[in-house]
Amino acid sequence: xxxxxxxxxxxxxxxFLGCSLAxxxxxxxxxxxxxxxxxxxxxxxxxxxxxxxxxxxEGLLLASLVANLPFAxxxxxxxxxxxxIEVRRAAACxxxxxxxxxxxxxxxxxxxxxxxxxxxxxAHTLGEFGVxxxxxxxxxxxxxxxxxxxxxxxxxFDNRGAAVMSATLLALSLLALGxxxxxxxxxxxxxx
Amino acid sequence: MLEGSGLSVQLRQAGPIPLAVEFDCGEGExxxxxxxxxxxKTTILRTIAGLYRxxxxxxxxxxxxxxxxxxxxxxxxxxxxxxxxxxxxxxxxHMTALANVTAALGHRPPRERKARARKLLRLVNIExxxxxxxxALSGGQQQRVAVARALARDPAVLLLDEPFSAVDRHxxxxxxxxxxxxxTQLKIPILLVTHDLDEAAALADRLCVIDRGETxxxxxxxxxxxxxxxxxxxxxxxxSGESS
Numbered sequence: 135x136x137x138x139x140x141x142x143x144x145x146x147x148x149x150f151l152g153c154s155l156a157x158x159x160x161x162x163x164x165x166x167x168x169x170x171x172x173x174x175x176x177x178x179x180x181x182x183x184x185x186x187x188x189x190x191x192e193g194l195l196l197a198s199l200v201a202n203l204p205f206a207x208x209x210x211x212x213x214x215x216x217x218x219i220e221v222r223r224a225a226a227c228x229x230x231x232x233x234x235x236x237x238x239x240x241x242x243x244x245x246x247x248x249x250x251x252x253x254x255x256x257a258h259t260l261g262e263f264g265v266x267x268x269x270x271x272x273x274x275x276x277x278x279x280x281x282x283x284x285x286x287x288x289x290x291f292d293n294r295g296a297a298v299m300s301a302t303l304l305a306l307s308l309l310a311l312g313x314x315x316x317x318x319x320x321x322x323x324x325x326x
Numbered sequence: 327m328l329e330g331s332g333l334s335v336q337l338r339q340a341g342p343i344p345l346a347v348e349f350d351c352g353e354g355e356x357x358x359x360x361x362x363x364x365x366x367k368t369t370i371l372r373t374i375a376g377l378y379r380x381x382x383x384x385x386x387x388x389x390x391x392x393x394x395x396x397x398x399x400x401x402x403x404x405x406x407x408x409x410x411x412x413x414x415x416x417x418x419x420h421m422t423a424l425a426n427v428t429a430a431l432g433h434r435p436p437r438e439r440k441a442r443a444r445k446l447l448r449l450v451n452i453e454x455x456x457x458x459x460x461x462a463l464s465g466g467q468q469q470r471v472a473v474a475r476a477l478a479r480d481p482a483v484l485l486l487d488e489p490f491s492a493v494d495r496h497x498x499x500x501x502x503x504x505x506x507x508x509x510t511q512l513k514i515p516i517l518l519v520t521h522d523l524d525e526a527a528a529l530a531d532r533l534c535v536i537d538r539g540e541t542x543x544x545x546x547x548x549x550x551x552x553x554x555x556x557x558x559x560x561x562x563x564x565x566s567g568e569s570s
Contacts (some may be wrong), residue, residue, distance in 0.1 A: 224416035226403035227375050228430035230480045238429060242420050 197265045206255035212242060213247015250314050257310040261303060331388065333483050333515040335374060338382040343369050344539040345380055351515035353485075357544075358518045358530035363563050366539035368413070369517040371485045374517070375410050376403035387482045387515075409476030410485040413492070415468045417460040423447060423471045424456040430478035446474040449511075451504065466497040473508070484516045491527065502529060523563055527551075537562040 181222040225235045280303045287296035329480040332352040339345040351357040359367045372378040385393040392406045417426050427443040450470035490498045520526050526533050527547035543555040554560045
């Protein structure tokens with residue numbers, strides 16, 4: 135196996151770690167610097183705490199990114215892999231520099247995978263629970279997601295409110311997935 | 327061959343694909359690289375296009391050196407003026423026939439590109455199909471678009487990798503006639519990769535016999551058939567059963 139290829143695989147493994155980690159562990163890992171008292175990592179920890187905060191929108195954003203990136207990367211990767219190598223070679227032989235091959239050939243052909251990745255990540259983030267609970271702090275109007283709000287409603291015995299929110303979440307997810315399939319089909323028809 | 331005209335190729339490599347190649351192709355000449363499947367013909371074509379880098383080699387087209395491993399010269403494919411027709415045609419599936427050809431006209435001013443692309447499609451007898459995507463074209467039509475795209479960048483050499491292998495016999499004869507007509511308008515070296523001796527003899531000025539990455543003999547078809555250099559040439563051309 136070529137070193138560059140091995141490196142790519144290792145990088146992907148780390149990337150997908152975010153997906154396989156229990157989200158509470160992820161949240162704990164990202165907020166741990168805030169609790170660090172001493173040791174060589176304290177400066178870095180202080181910097182990280184500045185970015186994350188213990189309870190902040192920025193912290194939640196970074197944690198969500200780590201947790202949800204694999205959902206976006208996987209379909210995008212498949213989209214790029216599906217492009218026949220001969221088509222890329224033909225583009226180079228047609229005088230297209232690498233950046234123009236990316237812009238005129240790779241991106242349009244991988245577009246269904248790119249859109250699917252973005253919408254899946256969006257839909258998954260909508261229902262985010264563990265990461266928000268550990269990092270976001272569920273601040274109303276700032277870091278509270280629908281999933282946390284549903285949990286809070288159930289805790290307060292407001293089952294009707296929880297049901298309305300669940301239905302909203304379901305509708306939003308369906309809409310997101312519907313857009314994905316619609317865009318994928320449209321691009322599919324463009325190639326036919 | 328006079329230095330500075332046509333294409334000159336020398337390649338050497340022990341592995342993973344062994345290469346011991348040496349040939350020239352003059353302006354307006356068609357040279358057929360002929361040999362059995364797996365002989366390395368396509369690798370040679372890809373090396374000329376810049377898609378494969380051998381351990382040792384020198385490729386010169388006209389006054390331009392495209393590859394010289396001794397002086398670490400290795401132009402990327404997009405800077406070599408080599409028009410290539412792939413065996414699978416490799417058309418851009420999301421673009422129309424016209425857009426496929428226009429994509430290879432990046433070196434021309436934008437206002438000229440459409441007109442030039444239409445002219446090239448007329449040259450290869452694709453009229454009225456400019457707005458079709460490759461999936462809506464027949465094998466023969468795709469081949470013609472691929473040839474037009476290869477010519478679009480005003481190449482200094484035309485590389486044809488088994489261009490008639492994906493069409494039926496009737497289409498093949500028609501496309502071969504069209505290629506012969508096209509040749510009269512092109513004053514550049516043309517390399518045709520094929521494993522079909524009849525096709526090579528009918529279309530090319532000279533044949534270059536290749537086996538296991540090695541050029542065995544180069545010459546006119548009649549001369550090669552009359553006097554193959556050795557048994558390897560005879561086997562590569564599948565002449566073993568015929569009297570010489």
